[in-house]
Amino acid sequence: MEIVLTETPADAAERVATEILTALAKKPSLVLGLATGSTPIQVYERLREARQSGEADFSQVRTFNLDEYLDLPPDHPQSYRTFMRDHLFAGLGIPPEQIHFPPSEGSQLVQRCGDYEDAIVAAGGIDIQLLGMGRNGHVGFNEPTSSIRSRTRLKTLTQRTLDDNARFYADGEAQPTLASTMGIGTILDARRILLQAYGVKKANAVRACVEGPVSSFFPASALQLHANTTCYFDPEAAQFLAMTDYYRETRKNKEALAAAGRM
Numbered sequence: 001m002e003i004v005l006t007e008t009p010a011d012a013a014e015r016v017a018t019e020i021l022t023a024l025a026k027k028p029s030l031v032l033g034l035a036t037g038s039t040p041i042q043v044y045e046r047l048r049e050a051r052q053s054g055e056a057d058f059s060q061v062r063t064f065n066l067d068e069y070l071d072l073p074p075d076h077p078q079s080y081r082t083f084m085r086d087h088l089f090a091g092l093g094i095p096p097e098q099i100h101f102p103p104s105e106g107s108q109l110v111q112r113c114g115d116y117e118d119a120i121v122a123a124g125g126i127d128i129q130l131l132g133m134g135r136n137g138h139v140g141f142n143e144p145t146s147s148i149r150s151r152t153r154l155k156t157l158t159q160r161t162l163d164d165n166a167r168f169y170a171d172g173e174a175q176p177t178l179a180s181t182m183g184i185g186t187i188l189d190a191r192r193i194l195l196q197a198y199g200v201k202k203a204n205a206v207r208a209c210v211e212g213p214v215s216s217f218f219p220a221s222a223l224q225l226h227a228n229t230t231c232y233f234d235p236e237a238a239q240f241l242a243m244t245d246y247y248r249e250t251r252k253n254k255e256a257l258a259a260a261g262r263m
Contacts, residue, residue, distance in 0.1 A: 001210065001223060001224050001226070001229045001230075001231060002229070002230045002231070002250070002251070003210060003230075003231050003233065003238075003241075003247040003251075004230055004231065004233070004247075004251055005233055005234075005235070005238050005244060005247055005248060006233070007235070008234060009039075009042060009196070009198045009234055010042055012196055012198075012232035012233075012234070013040075013042035013043045013045075013196070014046060015232065016043045016130070016194050016196065016232065017042075017043045017047055017050070019128070019194065020032070020043070020047065020128060021047070021055070021056050023128060023192075024056055024057075024058070024061065025056070028057065028059075028060045029060040029061065029062065030061050030062075030127050030128070031063075031064070031120075031123050031124060031125065031127045031128075032061060032062070032063045032064070032126070032127065032128055032129075032130070033063075033064050033065075033066065033126040033128065033130060033182070033187070033190055034063050034064070034065050034066065034088070034130055035065075035066050035130045035132050035140075036065070036067075036083045036084065037132050039132035039197070039198065040130055040196065041087055043130065044088040045087075047088065047092065048088065048091035051091060051092050051093060052091065057093075058094050059093055059095065060098075061092075061094050061098065062099075062100070062123050063094065063098065063099050063100060064100045064101075064116075064119070064120055064123070064126060065080060065084060065100065065102070066139075066141075066182050066187075067102060067140045067141045067180060067182065068081065068101050068102055068104040068179060068180055069176035069178070069179050070104050070105075070109075070154070070176055070178040070179055070180065071104065071105060071178075072104065072176060073105070078168050078169065080101065081101055084099075100116070100119055102116050102152050102180035102181060102182065103115075103116065103180055104180050109180065110154070113151070113152040113153050113154065113180060114151075116152045117151055117186065120186070120189075125189060125191065126190040126191065127190070127191050127192060128190065128191070128192045128193075128194060129187055129190035129192065129193045129194070130194055130196075131187070131193060131194065131195040131196070131220075131223075132195070132196060132197065133195060133202065133205055133206075133209060133220045134160075134161060134164065134205070135160065135164060135201060135202065135204070135205050136158060136160045136161065136205070136218075137205050137208060137209060137217075137220045137221065138158075138161060138219055138220070139184070139187060139219055139220050139223075140181040140182050140183075140187065141155045141157060141161070141179040141181035142155070142181060142182075142184050142187075142219040143155055143156070143157065143161065143219070144217045144218065144219065145217060146183070146216055146219045147183070147184065147185075147216060148185065148214070148216055148219075148222045148225070149183075149184070150183030150185050151182075151183040151185055151186050152180065152181065152182050152183055152186055153180070153181065153183060154178060154179070154180055155178070155179055155180070155181050156177060156178055157176070157178065157179060162175060162177065184222050188222065188223075188226050190226075192228050192229075193223060193226055193229040193230070194229075194230055194232070195209075195220070195223060195229065195230070195231045196231075196232045196233075197209075197232075197233055197237045198233070198234045198236070198237050199234070199236050199237055200236040200237070200239070202233075202236075202237045203236060203237055203238070203240045204240065205218075205220065206231075206233055206238060206240065206241065207240040207241055207242075208221060209221055209223065209231070210224075210231065210241060211241060211242055211243070
């Protein structure tokens with residue numbers, strides 16, 4: 001796990017977007033694992049700009065989203081399909097048949113979760129997985145106590161997650177309590193993982209993710225087991241980390257080695 005401390009979320013978003021665009025230039029049929037929420041929005045804006053300017057062509061890209069609420073129709077304002085359409089897909093030109101979400105409506109959901117896993121494998125696996133992180137350490141909707149080897153499945157949301165998301169719903173509006181999500185094991189199968197976390201509200205979660213023990217009670221800590229993960233934190237999110245000087249020195253040395261052609 002590599003830790004990159006950036007001055008602002010915008011700086012981190014530019015780095016993340018640049019890595020995706022560089023990978024896309026090398027592999028036009030890139031397979032992306034995508035996240036929702038406020039954290040990746042600036043990355044998505046940069047990708048849309050790249051497509052609109054002719055810098056990048058996403059027509060062969062295949063995408064797999066992390067999660068979706070159960071029983072929200074695709075056009076519901078709070079569905080993740082609506083979020084992704086509005087913030088990314090509408091401006092990227094990816095054919096609809098190359099865009100995938102875990103099953104969230106209808107019957108045989110457990111079987112279809114398995115089909116989702118099969119579709120990822122059939123696509124050749126996820127090349128780059130984008131992640132955010134909840135205050136309780138969830139990635140996707142893998143809530144505390146999620147198995148580190150878990151696969152795409154249905155999950156009950158914790159009260160902390162429901163409270164954090166309640167602001168998106170009107171008073172008295174029914175809020176989903178169930179979701180389908182990639183598992184932690186599914187996420188760890190990605191070749192490359194890019195995690196972003198910003199703001200003081202994520203500071204405790206960042207410390208537990210990076211410097212705490214690997215534990216199913218804090219799902220994001222499982223990223224310590226992945227050999228090719230980079231985490232981007234702003235100063236507020238990183239404020240409780242004990243080894244910030246070391247992380248900065250490590251990054252400085254890596255950049256120097258790369259500049260000298262030694263990596």
